Amino acid sequence: MAKKTIIVTGGAGFIGSNFVYYMLNKYPDYRIVCVDCLTYAGNLSTLKKALENDNFRFSKTNICDREEITKLFKEENPDIVINFAAESHVDRSIKDPDLFVKTNVSGTQVLMDVCRELNIPRYHQVSTDEVYGDLPLDRPDLFFTEKTPIHASSPYSASKAGADLLVLAYCRTFKFPATISRCSNNYGPYHFPEKLIPLMIINALNDKPLPVYGDGKNVRDWLYVEDHCRAIDLIIHNGKIGEVYNVGGHNEMSNIDIVKLICEKLGKPESLITYVEDRKGHDRRYAIDPTKIHDELGWLPETKFKDGIEKTIDWYLNNKEWWEEIISGDYQNYYEKMYGDK
Ligand code: NAD
Ligand code: TDX
Numbered sequence: 001m002a003k004k005t006i007i008v009t010g011g012a013g014f015i016g017s018n019f020v021y022y023m024l025n026k027y028p029d030y031r032i033v034c035v036d037c038l039t040y041a042g043n044l045s046t047l048k049k050a051l052e053n054d055n056f057r058f059s060k061t062n063i064c065d066r067e068e069i070t071k072l073f074k075e076e077n078p079d080i081v082i083n084f085a086a087e088s089h090v091d092r093s094i095k096d097p098d099l100f101v102k103t104n105v106s107g108t109q110v111l112m113d114v115c116r117e118l119n120i121p122r123y124h125q126v127s128t129d130e131v132y133g134d135l136p137l138d139r140p141d142l143f144f145t146e147k148t149p150i151h152a153s154s155p156y157s158a159s160k161a162g163a164d165l166l167v168l169a170y171c172r173t174f175k176f177p178a179t180i181s182r183c184s185n186n187y188g189p190y191h192f193p194e195k196l197i198p199l200m201i202i203n204a205l206n207d208k209p210l211p212v213y214g215d216g217k218n219v220r221d222w223l224y225v226e227d228h229c230r231a232i233d234l235i236i237h238n239g240k241i242g243e244v245y246n247v248g249g250h251n252e253m254s255n256i257d258i259v260k261l262i263c264e265k266l267g268k269p270e271s272l273i274t275y276v277e278d279r280k281g282h283d284r285r286y287a288i289d290p291t292k293i294h295d296e297l298g299w300l301p302e303t304k305f306k307d308g309i310e311k312t313i314d315w316y317l318n319n320k321e322w323w324e325e326i327i328s329g330d331y332q333n334y335y336e337k338m339y340g341d342k
Contacts, residue, residue: 216256248288
């Protein structure tokens, strides 16, 4: 494989960091440059091992900062830019949508403008299945395809949908060489503790209540993070410019079943489960049809949920210092604000 320089934005977060490790491992000749402004969700300790690798560089830069991004992209002259950077938590977007529009929409625009100005040959936008809105629980025959209309429900998903529309508009208007992937819910190592699976693992380990929103019957389509990384790897190398690829492994589960499974695996009582007020506008069901990426690029998920969840629980058991540091800081205030009155 010829040597390439790849800029990964948001590489200090959950999926971005897994992607950094995946790429450093798979392509020992590639240079990987991580651009991340280290919001509450970005953690430099996550990249500790990557920082020891000579092919890796970290730059603390905000994707909305046009000047700094231009300077860095000129310096690195990348072959590919992959945008993972985003405000990613739906609950936070309901409390405060402003930053979601700034980072997710304007930040994407800055990255694309700079790529255009410097003639960077390839851009990939990491999007989400949430841009399609939701599906009813009583129609298991329905799935999101790439042709499903955009119909976002939360300020988070609307901001991701806005970015997707901008990317597609740049493709058409400027022949901008981009692709988009829309993946279902990921889980695995380095998942920030505010999200369902890590929150439940950590609360259960600490014998704290497990707050399930509404009736707990909402369904998510879970994919092990490494399978998502492999899909992006295939898209950046073999995907067709201007195309959208859905990524998901047909692994639908209700929230309550996930929480019960975590209790069982950790030997904790289900009496820890507490039903709390529902999320506003809560999407009922997500389910991806991954036929296109399978047929065109040969992608298939490799990790079964029963194995992935065990690996994930083991990772949280073996990496307590990673999450203990997070939950001992500012995260406490967040938890109080979000769950205090629920
Ligand atoms: P995350 O919140 O764990 O990480 C986001 C990272 O982006 C953090 O390191 C943060 O510091 C950085 N960041 C935020 N704003 C920035 C800015 N203005 N400039 C530079 N860096 C900034 O998110 P994640 O779960 O890893 O998600 C990564 C991407 O994948 C997002 O675009 C998200 O929409 C998408 N996605 C996530 C999932 C999922 O299940 N987590 C599923 C599908 C798609
Ligand atoms: O405490 C909780 N209790 C609860 O019942 C939390 C944090 C969540 N939930 C429910 C809400 C959802 O139905 O669990 C489900 C999953 O919630 P999140 O982990 O917040 O994920 P979700 O809202 O589905 O969005 C995730 O997947 C798509 C990511 O956070 C997004 O960035 C991605 O685009």
